[in-house]
Amino acid sequence: MIQDARIVAGFTGAGISTESGIPDFRSPGSPWMQNKPISFDLFVRDAKARREAWRRKFAMDDLYRDARPSQGHLAFASLVASGRMPAVITQNIDGLHQQSGLSEGQIIELHGNGTYARCLACGRRHELDWVRYHFERNGEPPECMACGGVLKSATISFGQAMPEEPMRRARKLAASCDLFLVAGSSLAVYPAAAFPAFAKDSGARLVIVNREPTPLDELADLVIHAEIGAVFSKFVS
Structure with missing residues (x-):
């Protein structure tokens, strides 16, 4: 065919x-159940939620960093x-x-794509190694290096427009x-x-x-x- x-x-x-x-979302015992994505609205309005979202993001990345x-x-x-x-x-x-x-x-x-981040204000791309370095060093996700805006993984979160x-x-x-x-x-x-x-x-x-x-x-x-x-x-x- x-x-x-x-x-x-x-x-x-x-x-x-x-x-x-x-891992996928629906498999029994999926690690996504322990590291559930945080909704877009909560991510935007709550700094604590942003910290937790990045912690979960990097925890999941570590599970499949060697995937080919x-x-x-x-x-x-x-x-x-x-x-x-x-x-x-x-x-x-x-x-x-x-x-x-x-x-x-x-x-x-x-x-979207989970292998890099974007600024929600100006759209500038940021590499995850840079984001993770500053997050783990300071305990806070860094701001956009161009405009100081909020950085988010370049994925489409629950509640975010397609x-x-x-x-x-x-x-x-x-x-x-x-x-x-x-x-x-x-x-x-x-x-x-x-x-x-x-x-x-x-x-x-x-x-x-x-x-x-x-x-x-x-x-x-x-x-x-x-x-x-x-x-x-x-x-x-």
């Missing part, structure tokens, strides 16, 4: 990264390199698609593809999970590869319940 497609839209969720050793792209990531990178897949839409924030060889223009990050440009790009790709390929997403988190159905309504075939059933399985043209790497390893070049 992939070989017959003219334009393939890739869509990835946590399942493609669990094979790299990064899985066979699934490498397969999607190969599909992009072939010219058949213009970009990968991802719900993930771990930066593994970048590590697999994709450029920023070939990745559409719906939930990023307009990635959402626009994802919708455009979903509307133009003739195959929408989902890998490792439970398709339970909206609005991101609306894109597969939108692509299907726009005339694309829908393929879902995930270990567990999803709410959109009945809509799909093909559903495979299996490990991502095992299914996609043949596409790695």
Whole structure:
């Protein structure tokens, strides 16, 4: 089915990264339950919450700092390199698609990126090593070096508005593809999970590869319940 497609839209969720050793939210005993993300509104208004958010952020980073792209990531990178897949839409924030060889223009990050920070006031990027050094040295997260604003991991937190440009790009790709390929997403988190159905309504075939059933399985043209790497390893070049 992939070989017959003219334009393939890739869509990835946590399942493609669990094979790299990064825990997802829903697994029993997930460390995310001990280090739950703090809501955006609380982060903005409460300095104590910001300190705790950064503590939890660095605790989670330490758990998967050695993670490397899985066979699934490498397969999607190969599909992009072939010219058949213009970009990968991802719900993930771990930066593994970048590590697999994709450029920023070939990745559409719906939930942001957890590998760096941005100032909420001026938008300046700050590297996490610098943020962590000052946080652990002073017990307080540093302010933006440009304007003194609040720094936050460049992810989309609960209660934070979805990023307009990635959402626009994802919708455009979903509307133009003739195959929408989902890998490792439970398709339970909206609005991101609306894109597969939108692509299907726009005339694309829908393929879902995930270990567990999803709410959109009945809509799909093909559903495979299996490990991502095992299914996609043949596409790695």
